[in-house]
Amino acid sequence: MPTLRQIQSVLSVLAGLTCFVVAAGASAGDSGQGGETCAQGKRELALRSTAFDEATGRDRRNFPPDLNVDFLHMKLQMRFEDLNQKRFTAIETLTFAPIAVDAPSLALDAVGLQINSVKVNGSDAASETRVEYTHDGKRLALRFDPPLPAGQKRDLVIEYVCDHPTDGMFFTPSASASSDMPEYSAEVHTQGEADTNRCWFVCHDFPNDRMSTELIVDVPAGFSVCSNGKLLSSLTSGERAVWHWLQEKPHVAYLVTLVIGKFDIVEIPPSSKSHVPMKVWVPVGRGGDVLQTYGRTGEMIDMFERLFGVAYPWDRYDQILAKNFNAGGMENTAATTMYPTAVLDKTALLDGDLDGQISHELCHQWTGDYITCRSWAHIWLNEGWASFGNDLWDEQRYGTDGYLEAIRDEFGIARGDRTGSNDIPMVSPVYEDPDDVFGRTANPYPKGASILHMLRMMLGDDVFWKGVRVYFQRHGMGLAETNDFRYALEEASGRGLEWFFEQWCYRPGTPELTVKESYNGETRELSIDIEQTQKIDERTPAFRFTLPVVVRSGNGGAGDRTFSIEVNSKSTSFKTTLDNPPVMVAIDPNLHVLKSITEDKPLTWWMEQARGGSGSNSGEAGTTIVARHDAIEAIGQFDSSATIALLSEIIRNDSERWTIRNRAIEALAKYGSPEGRQALLEIAKSGTPEAKVRVRLVEKLRGFDKAQAAEALAKFAGEDSSYGVRAAAIEGLAALKCTEQADLIASQIEFASHNDQVRNAAIQALAEFDDARGLEAAMKYAAYGHSDRSRPQAIRCIGRLAKHDQDKAVETLIGLLDDHEQRAVNAAGAALADLGDTRAETRLQQMADSASDPTLRTSAKGWLETLRKKKG
Numbered sequence: 001m002p003t004l005r006q007i008q009s010v011l012s013v014l015a016g017l018t019c020f021v022v023a024a025g026a027s028a029g030d031s032g033q034g035g036e037t038c039a040q041g042k043r044e045l046a047l048r049s050t051a052f053d054e055a056t057g058r059d060r061r062n063f064p065p066d067l068n069v070d071f072l073h074m075k076l077q078m079r080f081e082d083l084n085q086k087r088f089t090a091i092e093t094l095t096f097a098p099i100a101v102d103a104p105s106l107a108l109d110a111v112g113l114q115i116n117s118v119k120v121n122g123s124d125a126a127s128e129t130r131v132e133y134t135h136d137g138k139r140l141a142l143r144f145d146p147p148l149p150a151g152q153k154r155d156l157v158i159e160y161v162c163d164h165p166t167d168g169m170f171f172t173p174s175a176s177a178s179s180d181m182p183e184y185s186a187e188v189h190t191q192g193e194a195d196t197n198r199c200w201f202v203c204h205d206f207p208n209d210r211m212s213t214e215l216i217v218d219v220p221a222g223f224s225v226c227s228n229g230k231l232l233s234s235l236t237s238g239e240r241a242v243w244h245w246l247q248e249k250p251h252v253a254y255l256v257t258l259v260i261g262k263f264d265i266v267e268i269p270p271s272s273k274s275h276v277p278m279k280v281w282v283p284v285g286r287g288g289d290v291l292q293t294y295g296r297t298g299e300m301i302d303m304f305e306r307l308f309g310v311a312y313p314w315d316r317y318d319q320i321l322a323k324n325f326n327a328g329g330m331e332n333t334a335a336t337t338m339y340p341t342a343v344l345d346k347t348a349l350l351d352g353d354l355d356g357q358i359s360h361e362l363c364h365q366w367t368g369d370y371i372t373c374r375s376w377a378h379i380w381l382n383e384g385w386a387s388f389g390n391d392l393w394d395e396q397r398y399g400t401d402g403y404l405e406a407i408r409d410e411f412g413i414a415r416g417d418r419t420g421s422n423d424i425p426m427v428s429p430v431y432e433d434p435d436d437v438f439g440r441t442a443n444p445y446p447k448g449a450s451i452l453h454m455l456r457m458m459l460g461d462d463v464f465w466k467g468v469r470v471y472f473q474r475h476g477m478g479l480a481e482t483n484d485f486r487y488a489l490e491e492a493s494g495r496g497l498e499w500f501f502e503q504w505c506y507r508p509g510t511p512e513l514t515v516k517e518s519y520n521g522e523t524r525e526l527s528i529d530i531e532q533t534q535k536i537d538e539r540t541p542a543f544r545f546t547l548p549v550v551v552r553s554g555n556g557g558a559g560d561r562t563f564s565i566e567v568n569s570k571s572t573s574f575k576t577t578l579d580n581p582p583v584m585v586a587i588d589p590n591l592h593v594l595k596s597i598t599e600d601k602p603l604t605w606w607m608e609q610a611r612g613g614s615g616s617n618s619g620e621a622g623t624t625i626v627a628r629h630d631a632i633e634a635i636g637q638f639d640s641s642a643t644i645a646l647l648s649e650i651i652r653n654d655s656e657r658w659t660i661r662n663r664a665i666e667a668l669a670k671y672g673s674p675e676g677r678q679a680l681l682e683i684a685k686s687g688t689p690e691a692k693v694r695v696r697l698v699e700k701l702r703g704f705d706k707a708q709a710a711e712a713l714a715k716f717a718g719e720d721s722s723y724g725v726r727a728a729a730i731e732g733l734a735a736l737k738c739t740e741q742a743d744l745i746a747s748q749i750e751f752a753s754h755n756d757q758v759r760n761a762a763i764q765a766l767a768e769f770d771d772a773r774g775l776e777a778a779m780k781y782a783a784y785g786h787s788d789r790s791r792p793q794a795i796r797c798i799g800r801l802a803k804h805d806q807d808k809a810v811e812t813l814i815g816l817l818d819d820h821e822q823r824a825v826n827a828a829g830a831a832l833a834d835l836g837d838t839r840a841e842t843r844l845q846q847m848a849d850s851a852s853d854p855t856l857r858t859s860a861k862g863w864l865e866t867l868r869k870k871k872g
Contacts, residue, residue, distance in 0.1 A: 050423045050430045061429040064208040064375045068103055069096045071211040072153065074256075076201055079218040083186035083260060086171040087163045092202055094156040095211075104147040106156075109198035109205040110140040111168075112852075114161040120144060121155040129154070140202055158202050166853045168192060168199030169258070172323040173820055175785035184785040185284075186223075187261035189322035189337060191330055192254040194376060194434035203253040207372050208479060210250035217243045219260055226259040226281060228333045230315040247333060249314065249477060252372050257332035259320050266290040271301035276312045281320040282343045293344045293354055294319060296397075300359050303396050304366060304389065309469035310476060313370045317362070324788045324821050329357050331364030331386070341755050341789055348754035350691040351724040355397070356390045363389025371472065374479040376437045377429040380505070381480055383438070384448015391449060401625040405659055407453045407591050408626050413446040414596040419509025420535030427482050427505040442508055450594045451504050457592045458500075458546075459493050467492030482506075503543060509534060510594050511543040517585045517601040519578075526551065526582055528565065530572040544568040545593045550622030552608065553580040560621040584608040589627035599630075603638050606631045607646055629663050636667030639676055644668065648679050651697075654688060662696040669700040677704060685712050691722035698725055702732035710738045718744055723753040727761040734765035742771050749777045756781070756790035767797040775801035779812060784819060792827035799831025810837045817843055826859065833863035836870025
């Protein structure tokens with residue numbers, strides 16, 4: 001007799017089969033009500049193995065919480081007596097109205113706040129409702145007497161204290177000036193996504209409601225305050241200053257921001273049409289580097305306005321670099337927060353710029369802020385679009401080559417998002433914590449961008465952008481889900497896209513293809529055999545897609561011809577007769593299909609494809625930058641004199657894009673033959689003006705014999721103009737155990753570079769050599785006040801070199817467990833655990849038992865367990 005679980009499994013299969021039968025009876029473009037019902041069935045089937053918690057019986061899906069009231073406005077009055085105290089007092093006024101029925105109660109998020117009083121006022125100042133409240137440390141529960149009438153505005157006034165918040169708001173206290181570093185002024189910044197703003201103000205902390213916000217912030221004089229919207233006033237009186245910010249257009253709670261500190265504040269050129277005022281807030285002394293880092297922001301706004309059909313929607317756009325900011329960037333409404341070293345000097349720009357980060361966060365002002373995903377399950381509408389925004393900027397700046405290279409990088413998600421190993425699709429309400437959706441295997445950043453590119457390729461530019469504009473016009477200043485975007489594209493195109501969104505958004509995995517290409521000279525027949533090798537079953541059937549193939553014929557052929565192969569099953573065979581033998585067959589050179597692929601075809605075809613733009617057929621359909629990347633990568637499997645010559649030619653050609661040259665370096669470095677290694681070594685020694693190519697050459701030298709590479713690496717380490725090249729050379733000397741270069745490496749510790757990358761490489765190299773000079777340097781640069789991004793590396797080196805002064809090293813690491821920067825604490829805890837020194841046991845036990853941050857308690861338990869294993 002089958003178990004209940006087996007019966008459920010059979011019923012699931014039958015439900016899926018029924019759905020597929022229904023779908024088979026409809027046209028490919030059918031998106032009527034029957035299709036919606038079928039789609040829902042398929043989604044339920046796809047979620048069944050992940051939504052059910054077998055141990056508890058719990059449904060693991062998360063849905064938007066009820067909105068019994070509509071939050072209209074938040075006014076937050078805050079006073080920071082001393083920024084070093086990690087504390088402020090506040091009076092918060094939440095204006096709201098019950099939606100459908102009278103509201104007898106209300107529950108709000110308020111984590112770790114000390115609630116002192118709560119009252120409710122009506123539209124008439126004399127009107128007051130009695131309110132009873134309880135607060136369990138996480139939720140503020142309110143009961144109203146009498147119940148609040150539906151549709152009538154009320155002001156909820158909450159007085160509270162926020163003291164040492166565990167998340168959401170981060171204090172970076174000041175440090176006194178010393179001989180080692182200048183004065184380090186205090187700063188405060190917030191980070192609300194996904195749901196941590198509840199740790200510093202009371203709110204409905206979920207993205208299914210929007211409200212206007214107003215912050216009035218009282219701080220010590222001399223500090224600047226940044227928040228959302230427009231600055232109404234900034235008044236200094238004696239030793240205090242009050243900053244008043246108003247965000248009039250409504251936005252969601254996680255986008256509320258606050259940054260307090262001392263900055264160089266620099267205006268940058270506005271956009272050419274909407275003339276959005278823009279400033280960049282950078283660390284004191286770095287104002288001169290702002291324009292060369294952020295000067296293209298206005299051009300980016302022009303591009304997004306043109307593509308989206310919507311003018312920049314907010315009062316201004318500022319970008320603020322905050323100390324100890326843990327993320328890369330955060331798209332708070334009108335005021336993006338960035339990490340503290342996100343400003344580049346001219347030397348750093350040799351290694352690359354920050355346009356990718358800048359364009360991503362700016363795009364969010366439309367896709368995430370102007371339109372916000374209604375629930376975390378649909379986060380790709382925020383993050384996939386912002387990643388695609390970066391790709392679009394690459395297209396404008398570098399043309400088709402830059403765009404396609406960016407999309408090829410996004411397509412890398414297919415290597416991990418595999419059917420069978422990943423049960424949770426990109427769009428799914430299954431998660432334990434909202435932060436989980438940002439790091440899924442079906443990652444919403446690259447997979448979302450890939451899906452947008454596929455839609456663009458399938459619909460064509462005119463129709464795709466027409467549909468995008470419908471989406472923005474319909475949902476601007478509001479909320480959206482995946483199907484809202486789909487409906488806009490269907491309206492613009494007249495096509496049924498339900499099958500596409502079901503396949504790429506609502507089910508896990510991507511196609512894994514094995515493609516064999518062959519030509520029969522006797523019959524002139526080209527054969528292309530395509531196998532979908534991913535797991536295929538009733539839950540994840542074979543993918544459906546159109547695969548473009550470009551064929552180039554020789555012997556006076558008519559150039560490139562494109563064939564479209566319809567794929568919808570495990571195996572697909574395509575045959576065609578050619579007038580002349582093919583010299584190249586390129587699969588999907590413009591990336592119509594998100595996939596991972598293994599190709600089997602003659603080396604000569606790969607070589608013709610690799611030549612691409614450098615050959616006589618430049619500009620033909622099959623010689624896209626993507627086709628060339630694919631071919632050069634494949635040639636890395638063929639070590640021969642012909643391939644060595646071809647790859648060397650590409651690397652040495654300064655007119656080639658640096659990305660193609662680096663791809664050729666990667667391929668040539670795979671060769672184990674003396675000829676291949678010698679070719680790469682000679683190219684590295686001869687040099688190239690492109691720093692982004694030099695750094696890749698230097699990185700590959702660490703795989704050579706010491707006798708071959710040491711001299712070249714030492715020259716790069718001591719003389720190169722690029723920070724990245726110097727650091728890579730030092731890392732190479734360490735990898736090859738070039739201890740005779742220890743003095744040279746030690747001399748680089750005081751070499752100033754962006755993100756301290758040269759110094760960090762030098763300290764780590766000395767640690768690799770077990771050189772006591774590394775401990776002295778690590779202790780110096782691990783101190784609070786140095787760069788929060790580089791301190792952890794110095795701290796880890798203290799642990800590695802501790803034996804040279806065990807007492808001082810352990811004392812320093814234990815002290816760092818109380819550091820103000822979480823990265824430093826984590827590095828110190830891990831180093832102490834690895835040392836296994838019992839002197840750290842007591843402090844780690846205290847942290848494991850009573851640290852206010854639950855994440856830190858968990859980490860401390862892990863460090864303690866590792867330490868005890870080491871000592872035992």
